[in-house]
Amino acid sequence: MAEFMDIAPRLLHPALQALLLGGMSMLLVLLRKQVPALATALVAVAWIWFASTPAFALALRDALVTPAPGAMPRADAIVVLGGDKLPVNDWSRATTRAGQGLALWRAGLAPVLLVSGSDQAQALAQGYEVSGVPARDLRIEDTSTNTHENARNSALLLRASGLSEILLVTSPIHMRRAAAAFRHEGLTVSAVPTADTHAMLERAPSWLPRRDALTLTARCLREYVAMWIYRERGWT
Incomplete structure (x- = not known):
């Protein structure tokens, strides 16, 4: 499979x-x-x-799509999954996974920011440091190649620090599977999907290709x- x-x-x-x-x-x-x-x-x-x-x-x-919680809860850590387009200049754009994670950290909703994924974890961590996130607040999981490994490897890192409640950041379409995978690893998950990017489709004629x-x-x-x-x- x-x-x-x-x-x-x-x-x-x-x-x-x-x-x-x-x-x-x-x-x-x-x-x-x-x-x-x-x-x-x-x-x-x-x-x-x-x-x-x-x-x-x-x-x-x-x-x-999994809707974001109405009132954003506090958590032990923010987990940002790789796989999205990385911001070129503005890391505060909340339409991206990177920007959403940064906004949550700046809002003080969790003290730790974990980035996961072999494709982008290092680049995400570097971007966050440039944006003012201290290295002591960052955790890097850069070995996973799929969502199952994201969840398993991130859970190991978090549990090693006594952390179990997370704000999970990924795209809206991916969130349902990702949140289920992280919960399967014993973590308490609050889903925080990125902003929807299909406004043009919603305004377009419904049945024109x-x-x-x-x-x-x-x-x-x-x-x-x-x-x-x-x-x-x-x-x-």
Whole structure:
């Protein structure tokens, strides 16, 4: 299943699925099976159209999103997961994971700021130090390569310091699985997703195809499959 997660973004993209259906339709034409060929071609066109509509993409997103708590609780630590775009200049932008974590720390909601992920932990830590977070308040977990490892390795670091209550920062779509993985490791989790970035989709005509809607659909489909895999592996 871990190997599947590596290729899932490609397999679960509706554009590739429609392309494969189109190829199947061409094969059926060569085999002189005209009716199945036409039906397959229609399914391919209908699927890529439907998957590209804001209405469908936003419905998939809404079923995944975990709302932020109304009153932000205090915690032992703020955990920021890598995988987002790093700020170029302004680390205080709360639309990013980095900015959200920094805002929580500056608000005094937790004394410790932990960054997790082999791809970005070091860069996040460096950015936070430049932004005024003292090294003594930072914890770096830079060995994890997926959400399960984020949770397991971060929990080990936190428990070593007697910390168990966290504010978890990641993207809205990723939060449901991430929070479940961290709770599975025995931590008390308050979800603090980053700000939604799909305002343009929400204002767009619901049933007219858009490229950004197709991208969101692909991300959501991958997340649904990942959630199923995590349940099967006992990681959530």
